[in-house]
Amino acid sequence: MAYGVLYDGTRCIGCRSCSVACKSWNKNPADIDKDKKTSVEGGIEGKAVVSDKTFTFMRFREIGDGDDLKWAFAKVQCMHCLKPGCETACIVGALHRKKATGAVTYDKQKCIGCRYCMVACPFGIPTYQWEERMPWIRKCTFCSDRLNEAENGMAPACVTACPTHAMEFGDRDELIEKAWARINAAPEGKYVRHVYGEKEVGGTAWMYISPVEMTELDFPWLSEEPVTKNARTAMGLLPYYATGMLALMAGIYFITKRKQKIAAGKHEEKKG
Amino acid sequence: MKEMMERKQKFPWGTLILSILAVLCAGVLVQRYVYGLGAMTNMSDGRGWGLWISFDLYCGVALAAGGFTLAAIVHIFNMEKYHPVVRPAILTAFLGYLLVVLALLVDLGQPWYIWRMIFNPNIHSPLYEVGWCVMLYTAVLALELSPAVFERLGWRIPLRIIGFIQIPLIIAGIVISTGHQNSLGSMLLIMTHTIDPLWYTPIIPALFFVSAVAVGPAMVIFEGTLSGAALGHKIKQDIFTGLGRIVSGVLVVYLIMRLADLAVAGQLDMLFNRYPQNIYWWIEILGGVVLPIILFNIPKVQQSRKGMFTAALLYIVLGLAFNRFIMSSLWLEIRPGYTYFPSWQEFAVSIGLVAWAMIAFQIAVRLLPITGQHGHGEGEAKSEEHAAPEATPAS
Numbered sequence: 001m002a003y004g005v006l007y008d009g010t011r012c013i014g015c016r017s018c019s020v021a022c023k024s025w026n027k028n029p030a031d032i033d034k035d036k037k038t039s040v041e042g043g044i045e046g047k048a049v050v051s052d053k054t055f056t057f058m059r060f061r062e063i064g065d066g067d068d069l070k071w072a073f074a075k076v077q078c079m080h081c082l083k084p085g086c087e088t089a090c091i092v093g094a095l096h097r098k099k100a101t102g103a104v105t106y107d108k109q110k111c112i113g114c115r116y117c118m119v120a121c122p123f124g125i126p127t128y129q130w131e132e133r134m135p136w137i138r139k140c141t142f143c144s145d146r147l148n149e150a151e152n153g154m155a156p157a158c159v160t161a162c163p164t165h166a167m168e169f170g171d172r173d174e175l176i177e178k179a180w181a182r183i184n185a186a187p188e189g190k191y192v193r194h195v196y197g198e199k200e201v202g203g204t205a206w207m208y209i210s211p212v213e214m215t216e217l218d219f220p221w222l223s224e225e226p227v228t229k230n231a232r233t234a235m236g237l238l239p240y241y242a243t244g245m246l247a248l249m250a251g252i253y254f255i256t257k258r259k260q261k262i263a264a265g266k267h268e269e270k271k272g
Numbered sequence: 273m274k275e276m277m278e279r280k281q282k283f284p285w286g287t288l289i290l291s292i293l294a295v296l297c298a299g300v301l302v303q304r305y306v307y308g309l310g311a312m313t314n315m316s317d318g319r320g321w322g323l324w325i326s327f328d329l330y331c332g333v334a335l336a337a338g339g340f341t342l343a344a345i346v347h348i349f350n351m352e353k354y355h356p357v358v359r360p361a362i363l364t365a366f367l368g369y370l371l372v373v374l375a376l377l378v379d380l381g382q383p384w385y386i387w388r389m390i391f392n393p394n395i396h397s398p399l400y401e402v403g404w405c406v407m408l409y410t411a412v413l414a415l416e417l418s419p420a421v422f423e424r425l426g427w428r429i430p431l432r433i434i435g436f437i438q439i440p441l442i443i444a445g446i447v448i449s450t451g452h453q454n455s456l457g458s459m460l461l462i463m464t465h466t467i468d469p470l471w472y473t474p475i476i477p478a479l480f481f482v483s484a485v486a487v488g489p490a491m492v493i494f495e496g497t498l499s500g501a502a503l504g505h506k507i508k509q510d511i512f513t514g515l516g517r518i519v520s521g522v523l524v525v526y527l528i529m530r531l532a533d534l535a536v537a538g539q540l541d542m543l544f545n546r547y548p549q550n551i552y553w554w555i556e557i558l559g560g561v562v563l564p565i566i567l568f569n570i571p572k573v574q575q576s577r578k579g580m581f582t583a584a585l586l587y588i589v590l591g592l593a594f595n596r597f598i599m600s601s602l603w604l605e606i607r608p609g610y611t612y613f614p615s616w617q618e619f620a621v622s623i624g625l626v627a628w629a630m631i632a633f634q635i636a637v638r639l640l641p642i643t644g645q646h647g648h649g650e651g652e653a654k655s656e657e658h659a660a661p662e663a664t665p666a667s
Contacts, residue, residue: 049609051317085462091403093394110392113381116399118320120462124607127317128381130310135381218608220465227464230474231398234458238401241454242447249348249443256350 002082002102002205003147004172005159006179009210010190012073012166016058019046021161022077025143028053050076052129055140056158063212072210074217075158075167078125078140079197080104080205083226089120094137102172102205103142111137122201122220122227142205172205179209202226286502287634290627297624300617304378312617318610321600323618328375328625330596332368333406333456334484335588338495339365339413340449341488343442345518354511359420359642360499361492365449366413367629367636372406374625398458405452412445420640453484460599468603470542470549473533476599482529486522487592489515490564493584497577503634505643513574516583520568523587527561552598560591 022028031053045060056077063070084104086095094110095117097103106126113135117126129135143156154160155169168175179195189211196214197207200222208214215221303312315322338361345351346358377383389403415434422431434441457480460467473479493515496507534540543550564587573579606612637643 049317049607088394088396089399089462090394091397091399092388092392093397094392110388111382112385112388113383114379114399115320115381116397116459118317119466119604122465124318126320128320130316131308132310133306133308135308135310222465225464227462228396230461230464231458232396233474234454234461234477235396235398235401238451238455242451245447245450246443249344249446253348253350253439253443256348260350 002099002172003142003169004102004175004205004207005156006168006170006175007075007206007208007210008166008168008182009073009208009212011164012058012075012162013164014058014060014071014073015163016046017161017163018075018158018167019054019057021157022056022140023054025146025157026055026141028055050125050127050139052127052135052138055138059217061212061217063216070211072212072217074208074210074214074219077158077206078104078142079123080140080142081201081226082204083202083228085120085122085201085227086117086126088228088231089116091116095126098144101142101144101147103144103147105141105144106137106139108136113137120227122222124220172203172207175207179207183209199224202228287631290631293620293624293627294631296620297627300620300624301378303617304621309381312615314612314615314618316610316612318607319601319612322612323601323614323622324375324379326597326600327593327622328379329372330456330600331593332372332375333452334480334487334592334596335491336365336368336372337449337453337484337488338362338491339368339416339488340446341485342492343416344446345489347439347442348446351514353514356643357492357496357507357511357515359417360496360637361488362413362416363420363633363636363642364491364495366410366417367632369406369410369413370632371625371629373410375621376406378621398455398461401455402452402459405448405455409445409448409452412441412448415441416445420642424640450481450484453481454478456480463604466605467599468546468549468605469539470534470546470553471595471599471603473537475529475533479526479529479533482522482526483592483595486519486526487588489518490584490587490592493519493580494588497581497584499633499637499643503637503643509575509577512577512580516568516574516580519584519587520565523561523565523591527557527565530557530561549603552594552603556590556594556598560587560589560594564591 031047031051046057047054048057048059050057056075059074059076061072061074063072080097080102081104082097082102084095084097087093087097087104089095090111091114092110092112094107096105096107098105113128115126115128115137117137118128126137126139128137143154143158146154146156148154159167159169168178176195176198179198183191183193183195191209191211192213194213195207195209196219197204202224208219210217300312309315313322342354342358342361346354377386380386389400394400416438419431419434422428422434454477457477460472460476461474464472493512496512500506531540534543543553564583567573567579567583567586570579573583601612
């Protein structure tokens with residue numbers, strides 16, 4: 001079994017209690033942009049990017065016009081993929097998906113700071129302590145230190161803080177059933193018929209149902225194929241490649257050497 | 273010796289510029305280790321990999337491909353004609369790899385923990401393969417180059433040992449370094465939705481391998497012409513013409529692979545309607561692949577040093593470096609809200625490391641029997657400057 005969270009965009013009121021809870025549980029300080037290297041959205045969203053000090057934030061978008069205008073929300077954090085790109089990318093296995101809980105966690109005791117996870121993540125989640133002399137990767141942990149395989153575990157801090165139960169924590173498979181039941185029971189137009197995260201990149205622990213397509217909330221459009229597939233295939237072919245190349249080169253070497261010897265022999269004969 | 277004395281009397285502007293760049297780079301490196309990456313680069317969470325990965329790692333490793341291609345051409349395919357350019361190619365590759373290692377130690381956030389990759393292996397990570405290939409192939413290149421040092425020192429026993437293991441060493445080098453070129457492509461395979469679909473394909477590793485095979489001889493033409501002009505030893509035009517033919521042959525294969533890949537994926541229409549990405553594609557393919565193929569096969573170009581140099585340079589810059597830049601930075605869909613252009617310090621490190629390599633190349637060529645050497649049946653190729661100290665069993 002693996003845990004999941006179902007976020008319901010129709011229940012969320014955009015209060016950002018989840019962000020506050022996240023900051024306080026992870027002891028993350030305020031995130032002030034000291035340099036002007038990056039340009040980011042501001043306003044009601046705040047800084048509206050994940051960073052080494054911010055693991056989650058609320059995204060707000062005005063979608064549609066006139067009577068159709070919808071104010072849509074989405075909580076952004078690590079999606080905790082079932083087949084995480086960062087886990088396959090990491091050269092030292094510092095990023096690891098815990099099978100029991102589904103949390104993708106980071107171990108700085110292994111990290112060397114190569115930042116491959118940052119470019120490998122399809123959701124753009126892992127961040128870096130750019131201001132530090134000895135920087136580490138930082139990202140949402142699914143509150144792995146709160147979760148517990150046994151029944152007495154706690155839910156992630158953000159989920160606990162939500163006043164409207166917009167987020168539900170539980171068994172991932174059960175949540176998928178719940179999500180579809182809710183979509184099917186709702187009047188036409190309340191939800192788009194899509195559980196974002198159910199199948200994207202092979203499935204993610206965090207899933208979204210919403211009145212608008214998640215891509216309109218700037219979530220990436222992703223296929224159902226895990227991002228790790230091609231890379232793993234290529235790495236799997238490696239032993240065959242190495243053996244084949246070795247045999248090919250050795251073979252060519254023996255053939256050319258033999259030709260040379262024969263040619264040299266003929267040369268000798270002529271001379272003689 | 274006389275010639276060398278005469279050259280020394282001219283003021284060495286080139287050396288001066290290289291030295292300034294090298295010293296500047298060293299200064300910037302102090303800044304990097306004292307204040308951290310954020311203080312001197314423009315990299316950000318949206319762009320975790322910058323110029324150093326695109327230029328020093330992706331272009332650096334590819335441009336060092338001369339080491340394995342020439343070693344294979346001469347020692348495995350037994351084309352003796354190209355013997356005089358093997359050592360310069362291996363020296364270039366060795367310095368190129370040292371440059372890659374240094375650049376990685378600058379780019380890593382925690383370079384002092386690099387040893388962790390030995391104790392915490394993730395065998396599924398393409399970067400794990402890249403890391404091992406860099407380490408092993410640098411060692412192999414050092415061994416392949418060592419006969420030049422032993423010859424200069426007159427150490428006969430190590431020379432004989434290297435001569436004895438030479439062929440296994442060269443084959444190991446080919447397997448490791450071609451594996452390295454592949455794995456740099458495998459690294460990009462994980463960026464399924466980030467690399468532009470005009471360039472993303474499951475066969476990126478194969479494309480990287482083939483384009484690296486082609487760039488090896490092209491680099492020998494490029495660097496042979498330059499160092500020939502700068503250091504006054506001449507490589508026979510015949511060698512360049514032959515190398516040019518090899519490059520164009522491999523490039524034809526590469527071109528077919530690129531087109532067939534798009535055709536199989538049913539994406540040929542993107543060449544016309546995926547604007548502005550397709551402009552980059554056309555510049556890369558027409559300027560960097562098709563044009564060099566044509567040039568390398570025109571007899572007039574084949575007989576001209578400048579012509580061969582131009583054709584090689586076109587492929588190196590537009591066909592290869594441009595391609596690596598497109599894939600590792602120019603057409604990556606970065607996180608929204610972030611932009612990236614390298615800081616002057618990033619440029620200073622990348623350019624400065626090349627300056628260090630060029631200085632090391634000049635010193636090595638002066639001190640060691642690298643150019644116009646060695647061994648059997650190349651009487652006329654023997655340069656006046658470096659009367660080979662002794663016959664080499666390693667050749």
